[in-house]
């Protein structure tokens with residue numbers, strides 16, 4: 029089928045979808061909330077806590093509709109998309125609240141709908157009928173987000189970019205096996221399946237090494253190589269970027285031609301449907317960023333995170349003449365950039381964390397422009413795993429946080445057992461975020477990056493009421509996030 033025809037049918041289908049959305053919107057207005065974030069950013073925890081706090085009367089003083097008592101009923105409802113699995117809310121909450129363990133990495137897509145009945149604040153609107161708003165939320169593996177930038181790259185560009193990146197910084201060490209294997213194969217000779225498999229495996233190992241906890245690098249497409257979902261072992265995943273490029277077109281049937289075809293198949297059959305079905309129809313978006321993990325790993329990790337975010341956010345830019353923009357029929361009118369896991373810091377440092385998050389997305393926003401969308405940056409914790417305290421140390425009062433480090437976490441050589449609570453002084457984030465970004469160029473002895481220590485905590489112990497009911501999950505500024513993301517739709 030000629031490409032324009034594919035485009036045409038794709039567009040037509042999407043136009044129809046939006047039309048149905050709109051038509052059904054008369055009966056029951058819906059809001060599709062995009063929870064965007066790279067792997068481990070905190071999407072699953074955010075969705076679980078948001079829903080738990082709404083369903084269980086959480087402390088939400090800044091969420092006006094709930095505070096003022098205008099919301100009469102909140103419930104989960106069957107989701108609109110029958111072909112997508114349901115978000116396992118009950119399992120995630122049981123793990124968090126009862127067992128005090130965090131959810132596993134998400135391996136597949138899922139969806140949840142929560143519906144709020146409310147009374148409008150305006151006497152005029154109240155005359156018609158009570159209001160109802162359904163919020164649809166999708167959860168997916170963060171790795172898959174890294175695929176969106178591929179939609180605008182052909183195989184040659186993808187290869188060039190990936191190989192160039194593989195020569196920089198710590199990646200140069202991690203990529204030697206894969207790059208030398210790629211260089212040893214004659215790309216213009218007829219393709220052999222065994223070579224394709226060896227190459228794909230070696231490339232995958234390189235991506236896994238970059239992703240490991242010690243490295244925490246972010247720019248690692250294609251996403252399904254790290255989280256294949258149900259595609260493990262399929263030809264669409266058995267390819268690799270190539271190190272040596274042919275001058276013109278490579279012969280038919282050659283290794284290059286085979287890799288190129290599989291890369292294109294990956295885009296067509298994996299990436300495009302994912303984008304079309306889940307991203308193209310969003311109304312609002314929260315972008316979760318785990319800046320602390322990147323800061324913890326050093327400037328290379330932080331700059332890599334900045335680059336990955338810039339690439340991903342550029343995919344949401346409407347109005348450019350790309351594949352993506354042809355799908356973005358709805359304009360996202362509000363974007364919240366949220367630095368997550370703020371409970372790892374004393375609240376005195378939250379402003380600084382916000383500034384770092386703002387700095388992380390600045391380049392992306394300069395490049396794409398905010399396109400009229402309302403944008404806000406805040407530091408939040410979907411689940412607050414710590415409490416604040418102060419300790420006296422050498423005559424100084426230090427602000428500390430108190431929590432239960434996960435079993436196996438260490439501080440200064442001390443290893444925790446997952447039961448014992450401890451007070452931690454994390455150190456101060458720098459006043460000026462640039463310090464964290466400039467450090468790559470400066471010499472180690474001039475480092476402006478303060479000594480910080482972060483550990484991962486277990487989810488908190490949740491108090492019970494006199495009647496034996498668990499209270500809602502504690503959080504930091506989740507209510508402010510709700511107010512920004514959908515408060516106006518309950519006005």
Ligand SMILES: Nc1nc2c(ncn2[C@@H]2O[C@H](COP(=O)(O)OP(=O)(O)OP(=O)(O)O)[C@@H](O)[C@H]2O)c(=O)[nH]1
Pocket residue numbers: 065066067068069070071072073074130131132133134135168169170171368369370371372408409410411412413484485
């Ligand atoms: N202390 C604290 N830790 C958090 C919070 N949110 C997430 N975490 C930690 O971050 C980890 C990842 O959170 P998830 O919600 O699973 O992340 P995700 O974005 O769904 O990750 P993928 O499914 O891999 O894409 C959790 O296992 C927790 O250790 C938070 O609000 N506070």
Ligand SMILES: [Mg+2]
Pocket residue numbers: 071072073132133134167168169170
């Ligand atoms: Mg998840």
